[in-house]
Amino acid sequence: MIRRQTVRQHSRLLALARQSADAGGRRILGIAGPPGAGKSTLAAFLADALGPSRAVQVPMDGFHLADVELRRLGLLDRKGAPETFxxxxxxxxxxxxxxxxSETVYAPGFDREWEQPVAGSLPVPPDVPLVITEGNYLLLDSPExxxxxxxLDACWWVSxxxxxxxxRLIDRHVRYGKSRAEAESWVHRSDEANARLIxxxxxxxDLVVELPPGEHGAGTGRAPGA
Known part of the structure; x- marks a missing residue:
């Protein structure tokens, strides 16, 4: 396990992920960080580079509560907060x-267009050695x-x-249907509250990943709270 290093090079991150995949047995790598930092993009990069026989991406976003349940709980306007998962x-x-x-495990995914979880959409075959999971709350120190x-065998923080x-957060919300004013309001009211919390x-x-400001693709990830 790497402790308290700061890494910027994707080649170094890929080498670390490859080591985990080659370590024997099943390993789980977590990637945490604030909304819009690039967690989903980094996880997808690692999984794609290692290939489907060696790594599978399983996002925390699949455990969003559906909007119908958030509405029942009175939490729809808090979507993305810890209690909405x-x-x-x-x-x-x-x-x-x-x-x-010896069985395939089916994990839930998340539909970016509908902003809803999709049950059983991500197969994790038994012989895949590395699961990469990402989300805001992997390191949140709360009872739930x-x-x-x-x-998690290791957990990285993306900055x-x-x-x-x-x-990029504002642009993401605009891309998925909010007006720019609505997107700015949501980011400063909701996403940033979650960022401060975590x-x-x-x-x-175990590792801090600092993405350069010009990193292409960072922050283009999944849902509110990603």
């Missing part, structure tokens, strides 16, 4: 992925999310220049 279900999936089995960290991160988690990460 099935944290216990996510931890249960990670436990299942860590348990040796605390069980997640011990289930990006704040101005770039905010601009900020202490950086100190608990």
């Amino acid at each position: 099935d944290a216990h279900g996510y931890a249960a999936l990670l436990r299942r992925l860590r348990t040796p089995s 999310w605390r069980p997640v960290r011990p289930l 990006l220049d704040e101005d770039v991160r905010l601009r 900020a202490p988690g950086r100190e608990a990460a």
Whole structure:
């Protein structure tokens, strides 16, 4: 396990992920960080580079509660906050992925156009050695999310220049249907509240990944809270 280093080169990150895939058995790599930092993009890069026989990306976003349930709970305007996810279900999936089995595990994904979870859409074959999971709350120190960290063999924290991160967050919300005014309001009211909440988690990460401001593709990830 790498401890408290800062890495900027994608080649070095890929080498570390390859080491995990080659270590024997099933390993789970977590990628955490604030909304819009580029977690999903980095996870996809690693999974694509290693190939489907060696790595599968399983996003935390698949455990968003559906809008119909958020509406029932009165939490629709908080979508993306910690309490709008099935944290216990996510931890249960990670436990299942860590348990040796001869069966394929089907994980939920997230539809970016509809902004809804999609059950059973991500197959994880039993012989794939590395699962890469990413999301805001992997290092959140709260009762619901605390069980997640011990289930990860390593957890990286992705950091990006704040101005770039905010601009990309706003652009993302506009791309998925909000007006620019609505996007700016959502980012400063909701996404940034979540970013402040998880900020202490950086100190608990095994590795800090600092993406340069001009990193192409960073922050183009999935759903609110990604």
